[in-house]
Amino acid sequence: MKGIVFTEFLDLVEEKFGLEMVDKIINDSNLDSGGVYTSVGTYKFSEMLQLLQHLSENTDISIDNLLLVYAEHFFSVLEKSYPGLLASYSDPIEMLSSIENHIHIEVRKIYPDAELPTFEVVEKSKNSLTLIYKSSRAMHHFGLGLMNKTFEHFNAKATILLEKLKEDGTEVRFTINKK
Ligand code: HEM
Structure with missing residues (x-):
């Protein structure tokens, strides 16, 4: 999974739940990356799954609902990063x-x-x-x-x-x- 998916996810977690929650879900997980992501890197999908699982446990929000809200945020990232791709549609x-x-x-x-x-x-x-x-x-x-x-x-x-x-x-x- 691409790093941009991780960096944007952790940014949103920080914005909605605070930096303590970011630290908590990283520390609760067993991550090869150590929880350090760059937008151009590539990381195991299982890391995203662990972060989602721990966020879900700590917030009582289902993984599906977390993914839904995250995607709505990710769309604006896509709009900014790939304007040409979206502009080809009406x-x-x-x-x-x-x-x-x-x-x-x-x-x-x-x-x-x-x-x-x-x-x-x-x-x-x-x-x-x-x-x-x-x-x-x-x-x-x-x-x-x-x-x-x-x-x-x-x-x-x-x-x-x-x-x-x-x-x-x-x-x-x-x-x-x-x-
Ligand atoms: C995953 C790009 C539009 C559905 C991804 C990933 C990128 C990406 C970079 C992550 C791949 C990875 O981590 O290895 C884009 C761009 C789009 C676009 C640039 C438009 C400008 C859409 C739209 C949908 C969609 C409109 C609507 C359904 C998905 C899904 C995934 C995904 C469901 C998650 C991976 C999976 O389910 O296996 N996309 N995407 N994408 N994209 Fe898109």
């Missing part, structure tokens, strides 16, 4: 249907070792989209948060239904309807 359905064949392809050019999910388009119309998310990391709520912010970015609204196709969350169907 519609949220178009953008979300292009994660697999455009957006994450560009991401892979920047970070060849990125660990990305797949988003298969199974149905698409002007105002609706069905996507199948697959990833061993089961970060579907991170996806949901990015989708929410994608609609907000285009001043649009939608209902997004998330259905787990596998209980462990490694395969999820998103049914998106623009209002």
Whole structure:
């Protein structure tokens, strides 16, 4: 997992819960990195999972809800860091249907070792989209948060239904309807 995901996560934890919480979740975890991350480095996904688990235990917020809120913050990081990529879209359905064949392809050019999910388009119309998310990391709520912010970015609204196709969350169907 890319360092930017860790550095932005710990920044948000500090902002919302304070520096003591950052220290606490790092000390509670067993991290090869020692909890020291640079935005261009690459670290084990298991480190993120431990940080999330300990934050969840200390705050009583579920990992899914933590990932949802984190993704909403991460979207603004993407807006700032990759303005050109977002500017190539004028519609949220178009953008979300292009994660697999455009957006994450560009991401892979920047970070060849990125660990990305797949988003298969199974149905698409002007105002609706069905996507199948697959990833061993089961970060579907991170996806949901990015989708929410994608609609907000285009001043649009939608209902997004998330259905787990596998209980462990490694395969999820998103049914998106623009209002
Ligand atoms: C992961 C970039 C848009 C869904 C990531 C990662 C990067 C990235 C750098 C981390 C990879 C790693 O740590 O190895 C971008 C950029 C985008 C974009 C630059 C647009 C400008 C989106 C959108 C979605 C999405 C719109 C919507 C669903 C995800 C998910 C992950 C991810 C769910 C977590 C990894 C996983 O589930 O396996 N993306 N992304 N991304 N991205 Fe994107």
